Amino acid sequence: MQKIVTADGEFMARYSEKGLAELNFPARGRARAPVGRHRGPAGKTSAKLRRWERVTKAALMSILAGRAPEKFPPLDLDGTDFQIRVWHALLKIPTGRTKSYGEVARAIGKPKAVRAVGGACGANPVPLLIPCHRVLAANGKIGGYSGGLDWKRKLLAREGVKA
DNA sequence: CCCACAAGTCGCT
DNA sequence: AGCGACTTGTGGG
Structure with a gap:
């Protein structure tokens, strides 16, 4: 879980092998559920992952400012x-x-x-x-x-x- | 299996 | 203008 610090609070992002899998609103009030620290696949924090983090943060900041993001990170959506x-x-x-x-x-x-x-x-x-x-x-x-x-x-x- | 829900439309009063 | 019934997908008792 990576923190993404913005003027509106700290968002939490989780990535899978394929892309951004989850994004959470800033935890207000009480401490957040531990959920265990999420270590990526041991070892290499790939350039890929770091790129996703950068793009995700930029996109998030744009949206919070009411603008359309220039780029989206890949999304790994899990659902029906x-x-x-x-x-x-x-x-x-x-x-x-x-x-x-x-x-x-x-x-x-x-x-x-x-x-x-x-x-x-x-x-x-x-x-x-x-x-x-x-x-x-x-x-x-x-x-x-x-x-x-x-x-x-x-x-x-x-x-x-x-x- | 039945209920509730970040809804919507239709029909009846 | 309000109310009830039926609609779909999903998760929880």
Whole structure:
């Protein structure tokens, strides 16, 4: 687990052999679950990994500033087929734009799976890079957010979205 | 197996 | 304008 220090707190990133596998919001308040220190494959902290870390941090900083990242690190998404599809659809939402859960559901060809889309968003292992925060309820309301609604509002505000 | 959920639409009052 | 039922995928009792 690598710390990524930003003005908004310390994010935690976890990488697999294939790319960024997980990103966590700053642990507020109480100490974080130990989860054991995650040593990469012993020995070489490959140049690959360091490159990912650099790109990830840059991308994160951009998003926190309300701008579109220039580059994305490779993502190693672990989830069900349905979830992967949802996450991919989310990646296509441009900065400063929003979609409703219903639109996302239609985008993946399952217009009635609206509710399931919400679940998939909550299961998103890489928030911010996969912009769950740009998904609003159909009536333009804020909806929910796994990282806390304050985060969702803050991020949208920085992107210039008026909810 | 039944329930809840970051939803949405339809039908009925 | 509000309420109930049905819809899908997933995780927990």
